[in-house]
Amino acid sequence: MRHSEFCERLSIEHSTLSIWMEQGWVVPAKNDGRGEFHDADVARGLLILDLSETMGVNHEGIDVIMALVDQVHGLRSKLQALTDAIRDQDEQVQRQILQSLERSS
């Protein structure tokens, strides 16, 4: 979707979107050289609105939170991939990994 539709769906001003993009909180996906937003960006926008309006978090706080949220998702996806990879192994290998985890925790 174009910028105008994105703003409409979130009921925000264009100037607000400009700030979000400057801060890097939302980044349009590149498609044929034109930036466009997806549903994921709308959901991200809703989170930013929840933070600023519902929870009263200021700009600095949102900056910190979005960076951490992105790290958590990076971490979760790696952990998921790792867990899936372990599940693909022989049962004995799985058991060894479990033992090793229990020893280190």
Next chain:
Amino acid sequence: MANDPYETLGVAKNATQKEIQSAYRKLAKKLHPDLNPGDKNAEDRFKEASAAYALLGDEEKRARFDKGEIDATGAEQAARNYYKEYAATPGADTRYQSTSGFSDFGEADDIFSSFFSRRGHGQTHARGRDLHFAMEVDFLEAVNGAKKQITLPDRTTLDLQIPPGTQDGQPLRLRGKGEPGPGGGPAGDALIEVHVRPHPIFTRDGDDIRIEMPISLREAILGGKVLVPTISGNVTLTLPPNSSTGKTLRLKGKGVTKRGGGSGDQYITVKVILPDPADPDLAAFATSWSAGEAQNPRRAWGG
């Protein structure tokens, strides 16, 4: 939603609008699904709190609810897709995902480091090729960690940190020290395969160290204090009396430092060495030692 919205937000029936708002804010900060990805309980509670707030946060709706004109279910909200649902979809675009939090996982370079620190973004320029090298290090350098310098074929030198606990054959990765990438792409990595020279005393068994310790017949029979080499220097060990060859003692925490913290142990297997040359007094004693004749260490063989 069957629960009392006042109870859900944890406020009194006569709470002011401001109190209701701040109670909801507090809950939202703690329970927002995007701040608790994967926590189903937090999400359910957040939905309940949001529904309660949609009702009580609106003065008009709250008044009608208090009069019994509408019930709590009248305030159910439309379903919403949270950001986490997009972020967690396999194969979803990873514009936002950051794996910078793993950069320290890659320090102890192993086959997983590239998995953890790979960027989600598609790299626009091809990476340069990795360069492979091999080097030998001493057993103690590998076990305790060391700083080494290697000279590359083009005569440049590279400082190399051998992490404590490095295993024989383990590759160390020096990021960006390989060939430069074509067209301004990132440089490849230098991969250095470490070969650990064997040690005359120590052998490595995972995170544990094993040694065979020769002891005299007198020490074997009477026990006593012996000085034992470990990878971090000598320590004094008390040998119990009557220690046969093959008896194994453990020095806890004297093994190899584990990557996740802690250390393995050192195991000491004793080996009784008879005097050389033979002592005629000892032979005389053994001849006259009647209990010695009755001892049969091969009883288990049925002999």
